[in-house]
Amino acid sequence: MTGATVFDYDLAIIGSGSGAFAAAIRGTNLGKRVLMVERGTVGGTCVNTGCIPSKTLLAAAEARHVASDASGRFAGISTSAAPVEMAELIEAKQSLVENMRAEKYVGLAADYGWEVRHGTAVFAGTPSEPVLEITGHDGAGTRVSAEHYLVATGSAPWIPPVQGLADVEYLTSTTAMELDEVPPSMLILGGGYVALEQAQLFARLGTKVTMLVRSRLASAEEPEAAHALMGVFADEGIRVVRRATVSSVRTDPASGDVVATAAVSGGQEEFRAARVLIATGRRPVTQALNLDAVGVRTGDRGEIMVQATLSSTNPRIWAAGDVTGHREFVYVAAAHGTLMVENAFNHAGRDMDYRHLPRVTFTSPALAAVGMTDREANEAGIRCECRVLPLEYVPRALVNRDTRGFIKIVADTATGRIVGITAVAKDAGDLAAAGVYILETGMTVDQVANLRSPYLTMAEGIKIAAQSYTTDVSKLSCCAS
Known part of the structure; x- marks a missing residue:
């Protein structure tokens, strides 16, 4: 590349999710010529098949659950919940998705004025002179060049190599949210955030749910979180089978049920249900991009290997969001997109900082955390002191008549500095947001x-958890703490 080289675009982006849009907005604001190529529906995972549709369905399921459960929590209240009209619920969900996609994605692209092409983009050329070959939906092909390229193709549900699974009509988190009927029963393979949310969603809609989990629920978080959610799920009729390794899946020709065989506690057990949902994680979408041809290295799971600046092994090709294999959060992808543009065009030389990322699983009560877990702090060489505050000591939880959960603080013993906060509670995500400011300011x-x-407020629980380091919180007055 020389100073006299003329490119078709300053920035060419493959994908149209949050990372892609953040980059396009920042690039356009800098006066750059931006091209965005999308092979499917504009908007990426979050608005189309992830955050927005799943959370609106979870909110609907919670409303139904509250209607069926309120009479047990509050004296003098009698409520009931009718069966779910699933087709209507899905239609309403889709209407919300389409409106948000039009307003926050398609409309924004038009407002800013960058070019959006619908088609499939593949890298061609050489590592020193990469180009994109774009095949439109009409079959027509074009070749374009750019000073910089951004791969923001996201991730997709990963299907494990389980015997017989390919021959079963399984669900993923994407297809499960398109069902027009509530399944009478469901097996869910996995114990991470997608599995947790989908399990509670369908259980509250009326499905009998069984989870087959290799280790424990939310295995990357504090063990107290797994224990708390196990209790919540048991109360709601969700069966959780831990240390279950599924070896085969088949369809029973007589009943049409899905039958999963799993190793559990040293023996073999069979589990059956009307449907099976695979929630065993996601993998970056990179396999059809021809990255090798332009000198871009990928990892074992297909993730693009990037430096902390988000540049790949080709200095003109960058990556943002799930495709990097880093934390799969929409706000991480958005931060990636903006940072990439600053580094590529303004030579900012900034690194992505993941230290104080909040993370939320939208169960009810929710699981949220920020910073390190107890184990992570110890592995980092921090001698830490922890306190776990049961919600029975948080006045907000008492008046809600729901004390299921806890707030945990992890602190550096030497300095008292808080390095991690985890909560299972109503509005736990708001506690994690408060925790970001606590950790950022040290x-x-x-x-x-x-x-x-x-x-x-539930946020008061963080203060009470901090007080528990030096005070018997059972002796505090609720109004004079």
């Missing part, structure tokens, strides 16, 4: 314990 346990906090 606050100590003593500082948080002496801050003012609004009474009868």
